[in-house]
Amino acid sequence: MTLRRIELLLALLGAGALVLAAMTTPWLKFVLTIALAKGIAVLGIMLLLRAGQVSFGHALYVALGAYAVAFLAPVLPDAALLLPAAALTTAVVGTLIGLFVSRYREIFFGMLNLALSMVFYSMLEKFYHYTKGTDGIRVPPLTVAGLELDRVTHEWTIFGIALALALGFGAFARVYLASPMGQALTAIKTRETRLDFMGVSARSVLLAAYVLSATMAGCAGALIAMATRHVTPLLSYWTASGELVFIAILGGAGGVLGPFLGAVTYELVRVYAAATVADMWQMILGAVLLLVILFARGGIWGLLALRLQRRGAA
Amino acid sequence: MPLPFQLTRRTALAAGFGSVLLPASLSAQAPVQRPSELKIGVTTFLSGPASVFGVPGRNAAEMLAEEINREGGIGGVPVRLFFVDEAPGIDHLVGEFRRLVQNERVDVMFASISSGSCLACTPLGEELRKVTVLWDCGTQRIFEERRYQYAFRTQANATPEILAPLLYLMKTKPDFRTVAVLNQDYAWGRDSWEIWKTAMDALKPGTRVVAELFPRFGATDFSAEVTRLLALRPDVILSTSWGGELDTFIRQAAERRLFERSTFVLPLAESSLERVGRSLPAGHIVGSRGDHWHQHPRPANPQALQRFVENYRRRADAYPIYPTYHMAQAFSALRAAHAKAMQANGGNWPSDAQLAAAFPGLEFDSPTSRMRIREDGQGLEPQLIGTTVHTDRFPFAVMDKMVIFPPDLVTTPAGQNSVAWLRTLTPDMVNRVPDPISAAG
Structure with missing residues (x-):
């Protein structure tokens, strides 16, 4: 079996394992929903990482998606409508900002994204009468496709949507990365001038990936x-953006499974660290990241892929 | 790519099946067995700037749990505590809340220092049908925007905590004409200013606001603000800041003698007094988010207060500050509610619903007074405000000329919106403020 086949199988197994875990331990369902959501956001970051660009500001789009839901929920209280609305909002904003930031590379790209996300943070905090400041906005109970659900079914539905989106976006990212557009992303990382010589616009390649990543973060x-x-x-x-980059490094940028492996590991480590020593969880998370950087530079997926390849070769 | 699509459908089906197979509700209605331990989940700040409140709160909780267990526990059952750090954000906090309720099966949750955390946890506690005691957060929005069956507050809220210092100022220094404010730029800083401004416009119309300064949350330098305040010479400077920022502001203002030009009103400064030492001069107004003061002039039970203060000092090597009293109130209310619920249940262990039913109208002892929880879940807590004075007994400023505001005077009546209620106040309210009490010795 090739690695791509194995990846597919692992995705299936992973999804099954998540459902099983959520069934056996009800409280994990929520943690795993959050992990899947963050995995989707990190998948977008991974697309940009392929082009060698690190965005330190993608929490902007996560928050934009979340606030879109919070603001629209009173007039549009249905998850099936809110999700596309949030995706559309972030796609539009992502295009506008992308037109601008896709001119920049490396540290400038990262810092501009960071700056814009902090501008958005300040706006959320300062436009107090609209956003209720740091106290935040409560999202009212939502229907799903017109159905009113009780708490447990609602949790399962959101978990189901998160899982479906994760698999859908994962499959899409795989196809995208294998396509010429995805291959051009790698070219930006290795030598951008070559793209110019081929008549491919590096800016539009990066812009497309940027809008995609913004949409994923919005979802x-x-x-x-x-x-x-x-x-x-x-x-x-900015710590939320940092968290996403942290997860990307933890999971590894080599394959589309990496972000999800990273996100699930991150959330589980944090929960169990917080459960055992409530005031030391930062230290434990930090130690895990250090270990990954020192001993597994390809992240968890890198470790896994290496082992699988060795076995394939033997 | 047909396969991934098939796979999404399959997992969607599996998720659907899961919801059918899963037990629909957690809280069974069958008679409840007496457990081997009473589990309490406590959400508090263990890291970040607000840990100046969160860690004393945790210290107090650990101390009180040990004391309760030494005396045989609550209803004969020892208590066990689970702490959750609020600092990582709402998604983590809400996840931990679920874990404690669904996995650790805690009997009651003590929720939150941050108002944002409280606003997120309270509806969740209601959905999970778990008694949630709001032990420290300030926002008045909770019970004014919605009714809850499982959430109760064992302390006051922002409205009395800001209205009381304003009334105190009007009683002790009525001749002020100009006011400036310097608050942290986040929800509490904005909310508390709105309360003060609304009340001041009703109680003392015509007072001029000469500056509204909102330095960013976490600021470490206030020199520009101090310069501006020195130039403006307002009669009164209000600051509801807390923690490191308040300490820094007091020190920087003291160095440049701002305290000599204006009267400061610092509703949360009780929690900073020991840390800033003698930097805070005499003659300024200090509050404590309640009637919390280790030198309380008229505690309901002087021995109990002294014991609490001494035990806490022995444990934490510092005087207790308001979150520790708030924690004591949460424990005291839980004990009283539990006893009441057990009595109503014929001496049997109460269910979650029975425990919740015991809270409205409940009376319990705080370290300094006797408190009541109103029918809407809001706690009625007296407010103690004083003026700073330097004595030989303490290496830091302490309170003198203390006024203890009865809760009925300063709390928004049940079912009313605070801002709307504040607009209806009239200047003669000041006449109902009790007389100041001087510190003993």
Whole structure:
């Protein structure tokens, strides 16, 4: 079996394992929903990482998606409508900002994204009478496709949507990365001038990936808002962006499974660290990241892929 | 790519099946067995700037749990605590809340220092049908925007905590004409200013606001603000800041003698007094988000207060500050509610619903007074406000000329919106403020 086949199989197994875990331990369902949502956002970051660009500001789109849900929910209280609305909002904003930031590379790209996300954070905090500041906005109970659901079914539905979106976006990203557009992303990382010589516009290649990644982050934000039912400006703070990059490194940028492996590991480590030593969880998370950087530079997926390839070769 | 699509459908089906197979509700109605331990989940700040409140709160909780267990527990059952850090954000907090309720099966949750956390946790506690005691957060929005069956507050809220210092100022220094405000730029800073401004416009119309300064949350330098305040010479400077920012602001203002020009009103400064030492001069107005003060002039039970203060000092090597009293109130209310619920249940262990039913109208002892929880879940807590004075007994400023505001005077009546209620106040309200009490010795 090739690695791509194995990846597919692993995705299936992983999805099954998540459902099983959520069934056996009800409280994990929520944690895993959040993990899947963050995985989707990190998948978008991974697309940009392929082009060698690190965005330190993608929490902007997560928060935008979440606040879109919070603002629209009173007039449009249905998850099936809110999700596309949030995706559309972030896609539009992502295009506008993307037109601008896709001119820049590396540290400038990262810092501009960071700056814009902090501008959005300040707006959420300062436009107090509209956003209720740091106290945040409560998301009212939502229907799903017109159905009113009780708490447990609602949680399962959001979990189901998150899982479906994760698999859908994962499959899409795989196709995208294998396509000429995706291959051109890798070319931006290795030598951008070569693209110019081929007549391919590096800017539009990066812009397309940027809009995609913004949309994914927006969907993630919408899912987070629907699951937690309360949004605060902290979602767009720079630490939230850092968290996404952290997960990307932890999971590894080599394959589309990486972000989800990273996100699930991150959330589980944090929950179990917080459960065992409530005031030391940062230290434990930090130690895990250090170990990954020192001993597994390709992240969790890198480790896994290496082992699978060795076995394939033997 | 047919396969991934098939796969989404399959998982969607599996998710659907899961919802059918899963038990629909957690809280069974069958008679409840007496558990081997009473589990309490406590959400508090263990990291970040607000840990100046969160860690004392945790220290107090641990101390009180040990004391309760030494005395045989609550209803004969020892208590066990689970702490959750509020600092990582709402998604983590809400996840941990679920874990504690669904996995650890806690009997009651003590929720939150941050108002945002409270606003997220309270509806969740209601959905999970778990008694949620709001032990420290300030926002008045909770019970004014919605009714809850499982959420109760064992302390006051922002409205009395800001209205009381304003009334105190009007009683003790009535001749002010200009006011400036310096608050942290986040929800509490904005909310508390709105309360003060609304009340001041009703109680003392015509007072001029000369500056509204909102330095960013977490600021470490206030020199520009101090310069501006020195130039403007307002009669009164209000600041509801807290923690490191308040400490820094007090020190920087003291260095440049701003305290000599204006009267400061610092409704949360009780929590900073010991840390800033003698930097805070005499003659300024200090509050404590309640009637919390280790030198309380008229505690309901002087021995109990002294014991609480001494035990806490022995444990934490610092005087207790308001979150520790708030924690004591949460424990005291839980004990009283539990006893009441057990009595109503014929001496049997109460269910979640029975425990919740015991809270409205409940009376319990705080370290300094006797408190009541109103029918809407809001706690009625007296407010103690004083003026700073330096004595030989303490290496920091303490309170003198203290006024203890009865809760009925300063709390928004049940079912009313705070801002709307504040607009209806009239200047003669000041006449109903009790007389100041001087510090003993």
